[in-house]
Amino acid sequence: MRTSDRDAEFTAFVTAQRARLLRAARLLAVGDEALAEDLVQTTLTKVYIAWPKVQRADDPVRYAHRMLTNAFIDETRRAYRGRERTEAQPADPATAVAEPADPTLRDTVMAALTGLAPQQRAVVVLRHWLDLDVEATAQALGCSTGTVKSTNSRALAHLRTALADVTDDLTTRSTS
């Protein structure tokens, strides 16, 4: 593959998908913006290296999200002190500082996600934010569908309790 083709395709992919990857990373990192940015950078670097493979995937976007989730799982297994920090900051600090539309809701949801184990958080993000089915989630995490179902079940039980302040009837679109 010519470098120019790879660059152009990758640039288009990143332009279209970076924001969504960052949002997924933000949920996985429970609001740690630096970690979320690190995860996205790590993921996109791997995406560039594996671009021909990513491009051939049935769904390159999901493929990238799988890589992101794996980067997150790897990160949780690594000692904090060994983690490399973000290489570059967003383009302009003045515009990069963003605020959630509902800070209270965000804090509550992030606190609820913090109470989940990393694997549970990954399942919640893949199943309920990215809308992957059980099989795709299992494939992404390298575990069995049974593990996904049980992990998801425990995670939802926790979230129903932790989010009681914002909703007394938490529903999901996905079936477990």
Place this chain on the structure above:
Amino acid sequence: MTDLTDLLDRASDLGEPPMPVADDLTRGRAALHRRRRRNGLVALGSMCALGVIAGFGAPAVLDRPAEDSPRVVETPDSELFAANQTEGPYTFGKLPVGWEVQGSYPQGVTIAPVGFPDQEPASFVGKLVIMYDQNPVSGEHREYNGREFYTNTEGDHDSVRVRTRAGEPEGIVSVQYPDSAGWDVETMIEFLDAVEVGQGALPGLG
């Protein structure tokens, strides 16, 4: 009744700022290059010629040229002609005679002489490069057509920078060009003044 997907969606949405796409590309290219070097697929020393962008504050989207391209290529002096060419978010009111657009990115455009040996669109060396960023302006000040232009010379290349117009994305648009092209600064100010930056432009990082 509250849907979990909706809650996650709202919690993760910060109204994303401009994304540093150029840096992602630079990291990816560097990582791929390191991997290839480790694998022996690229000869030692092939990481030469970051080219005229080094230390220049240019968007990092553009990297080394094709490995067989010369470091500096002599290009003929060329006059500008009236054009109305749009490449991505950039529109050129004028272009140099005998030059053509090679690469177009949200962060900028590369323009090279027709038949230029280095056909790598993401390479800067010996080319005329339009960039958009949000870095501070500095350099020798000149006024043209009611706008403040700033000129700089570094190594074998020159540059002109100017703030974008009202209605364009806020920031700086600049042109970088090789000494060997033979253009005087007035010509390049005239060229840059005719560049319009559209809403799809993304700031590069310097």
